[in-house]
Amino acid sequence: MKNSARSKKKYISNLDSGEVKKLTEEPFEWWGPSPEKAREVMVGKSKALVDKRTALKDAVKKHIRDGVNIAIGGFVNTRVPISVIHEIIRHGAKDLTLSFQSTSICAELLAGAMILFPDHVSIKRVEMAWWGYEVIGIAPLLRHLASKGMIRLDDYTNYGMSARFKAAAMGLEFIPVRDHGGSDMERVNRGKMVKSPFTGKNTYLVPACYPDVGLIHVTAADMYGNCRVFGPLCTCPEIAAASTHCIVTAEKIISNENIRTYANLTEIPYTMVDAITEQPFGAYPGASYGYYWFDMEHIQMFRSISEDFRISGNIEKLKKYYDEYIFGCETFDDFLAKIPDKTLKKIKRMDGSQPIILS
Amino acid sequence: MTEYSPFEMIAYTGSRVLEDNKIVFVGTGLPIIAAMHAQLTHAPGLGLIFEAGALSPILDIGMPLSVGDTRACHKACYLKGLCAVFELTQRGHADYAFIGGAQIDMYGNVNSTFQGGSYGKAKIRFTGSGGAGAMAANCENTIVIMVLEKRRFVEKLDFLTSIGYGDGSPDFREKAGVLGRGPYRVITDSALFGFDEKTRRMMLLEIAPGKTPEQIQEKAAFELLISPQVKEMREPTEEDLKLLREKCDPDGYFLGRKLK
Numbered sequence: 183m184k185n186s187a188r189s190k191k192k193y194i195s196n197l198d199s200g201e202v203k204k205l206t207e208e209p210f211e212w213w214g215p216s217p218e219k220a221r222e223v224m225v226g227k228s229k230a231l232v233d234k235r236t237a238l239k240d241a242v243k244k245h246i247r248d249g250v251n252i253a254i255g256g257f258v259n260t261r262v263p264i265s266v267i268h269e270i271i272r273h274g275a276k277d278l279t280l281s282f283q284s285t286s287i288c289a290e291l292l293a294g295a296m297i298l299f300p301d302h303v304s305i306k307r308v309e310m311a312w313w314g315y316e317v318i319g320i321a322p323l324l325r326h327l328a329s330k331g332m333i334r335l336d337d338y339t340n341y342g343m344s345a346r347f348k349a350a351a352m353g354l355e356f357i358p359v360r361d362h363g364g365s366d367m368e369r370v371n372r373g374k375m376v377k378s379p380f381t382g383k384n385t386y387l388v389p390a391c392y393p394d395v396g397l398i399h400v401t402a403a404d405m406y407g408n409c410r411v412f413g414p415l416c417t418c419p420e421i422a423a424a425s426t427h428c429i430v431t432a433e434k435i436i437s438n439e440n441i442r443t444y445a446n447l448t449e450i451p452y453t454m455v456d457a458i459t460e461q462p463f464g465a466y467p468g469a470s471y472g473y474y475w476f477d478m479e480h481i482q483m484f485r486s487i488s489e490d491f492r493i494s495g496n497i498e499k500l501k502k503y504y505d506e507y508i509f510g511c512e513t514f515d516d517f518l519a520k521i522p523d524k525t526l527k528k529i530k531r532m533d534g535s536q537p538i539i540l541s
Numbered sequence: 542m543t544e545y546s547p548f549e550m551i552a553y554t555g556s557r558v559l560e561d562n563k564i565v566f567v568g569t570g571l572p573i574i575a576a577m578h579a580q581l582t583h584a585p586g587l588g589l590i591f592e593a594g595a596l597s598p599i600l601d602i603g604m605p606l607s608v609g610d611t612r613a614c615h616k617a618c619y620l621k622g623l624c625a626v627f628e629l630t631q632r633g634h635a636d637y638a639f640i641g642g643a644q645i646d647m648y649g650n651v652n653s654t655f656q657g658g659s660y661g662k663a664k665i666r667f668t669g670s671g672g673a674g675a676m677a678a679n680c681e682n683t684i685v686i687m688v689l690e691k692r693r694f695v696e697k698l699d700f701l702t703s704i705g706y707g708d709g710s711p712d713f714r715e716k717a718g719v720l721g722r723g724p725y726r727v728i729t730d731s732a733l734f735g736f737d738e739k740t741r742r743m744m745l746l747e748i749a750p751g752k753t754p755e756q757i758q759e760k761a762a763f764e765l766l767i768s769p770q771v772k773e774m775r776e777p778t779e780e781d782l783k784l785l786r787e788k789c790d791p792d793g794y795f796l797g798r799k800l801k
Contacts, residue, residue: 260609312671328666339674341627361678364717414593415622
């Protein structure tokens with residue numbers, strides 16, 4: 183497909199124009215369900231207020247298949263759906279598309295699983311804005327996979343990815359945004375520069391992102407899947423609304439009566455949720471506002487093992503992490519049992535959040 | 542003479558360029574420290590935006606180590622998500638953006654996506670845009686923090702992630718569909734740069750005491766414009782260093798680092 187407009191008179195970076203041409207000529211396709219398909223699935227679902235509490239293992243078995251587009255909720259280390267990621271790695275899924283704005287250990291864990299067990303877990307492509315560890319450093323496993331050309335990356339800004347989920351939440355095909363234009367993302371990603379039909383001005387459009395399965399960790403939810411989120415919302419409400427199916431873990435299950443007392447506090451309504459699991463510390467070693475801060479040491483430990491692999495090519499230590507913390511556990515609680523009590527106490531103390539409302 | 546580290550000079554200079562009663566969109570690290578220092582000194586009315594969703598938090602329970610952590614939203618006035626705060630920038634609520642990256646060119650365009658190889662098979666893949674590309678597009682003024690090295694101040698970027706003045710043409714940003722005015726300052730430990738209004742090229746405004754413009758030019762692969770009134774960079778006082786070390790980054794996460 184050709185752009186009907188473009189921002190630049192001349193290109194100014196070293197980006198290879200042959201590679202850009204190949205990407206530009208690729209016909210557009212949805213990297214997940216089309217808007218029509220996503221709507222059809224939603225129309226076909228029962229909207230009953232039923233108990234959706236599910237063991238994570240069953241939720242993953244039901245919704246995660248080869249080739250699906252998985253959206254990762256949270257933001258970098260905040261409210262990340264680690265417990266579901268562990269379960270997906272145990273379950274196995276190939277040719278995945280990942281979609282997120284910014285993430286750290288969730289994507290690295292999947293990348294590590296792909297490196298160690300390519301016949302069990304693999305990532306085909308990633309639509310994203312940012313993949314790293316913030317103050318802790320760059321993501322070694324992303325760097326490894328990218329340097330070997332093993333995954334297709336599609337780059338947007340954090341707003342771009344958020345707006346793409348928002349567009350899907352609105353049932354749209356695309357949404358205009360005020361960024362990407364003039365950058366090389368305009369040249370390589372699947373957005374398009376067009377002329378505004380109203381003023382003729384250049385306007386950048388990004389395609390909506392409709393994931394097959396959204397993975398969200400929330401502060402609290404009732405058994406029907408009505409969710410409260412305290413702390414930053416990140417892009418969780420938009421991701422839940424954009425996804426065809428949504429697996430939610432919550433620090434705490436609260437009553438529906440409480441939800442109905444403060445309906446304004448519901449950020450994700452039950453119709454968007456397919457499975458809900460009470461999973462305390464479900465974002466560990468990430469943070470969950472109102473409960474615990476992130477465990478910098480555990481994240482650093484996994485990152486340094488990953489960096490060690492990237493530099494040496496030796497998989498032993500990395501494999502040991504997966505054997506010990508993922509495959510050596512039947513459930514996420516088994517994993518948590520391996521974390522020293524004093525660590526969990528420390529990150530609870532470090533949370534320092536303001537009051538959250540569970541009543 | 543008080544000793545200070547390169548990162549302390551960057552944080553202090555970052556603080557100096559922020560005006561009171563404005564909003565600055567920050568990321569983790571030196572930008573937060575610069576903004577905290579500004580709030581504690583000349584800009585008590587400065588508000589902060591963190592991209593996970595917080596507007597104007599009060600950073601008095603410790604320096605945030607992650608833009609989404611509890612500290613980054615402590616006592617915020619408004620706490621939503623990414624869409625909400627980035628839409629504030631599109632609507633003109635954010636006066637400054639603080640961004641970083643691996644490479645910058647003479648028009649203030651920044652790369653934080655990859656270096657070497659190709660886009661599909663990058664020799665060194667970085668994190669990607671994150672918020673930077675959106676901040677550089679729609680916050681009114683972009684401030685870039687960068688270490689002054691020839692491999693970073695390059696003739697040509699490997700990838701243009703965050704828009705500056707593009708190719709320098711006067712309508713580049715308008716044609717790109719972005720709304721912010723563009724690059725405002727580039728802060729390094731030994732020089733402060735601005736941009737020439739006519740050519741939109743990077744211009745040396747201030748240099749660290751004891752340095753010459755020639756020494757600064759040696760560290761950039763492109764030709765720098767030199768302001769006719771180059772000033773000496775102000776150094777942090779004992780009091781500033783105390784604030785930086787004891788209030789802003791007491792654990793030395795960023796200020797304690799060594800330049801590679």
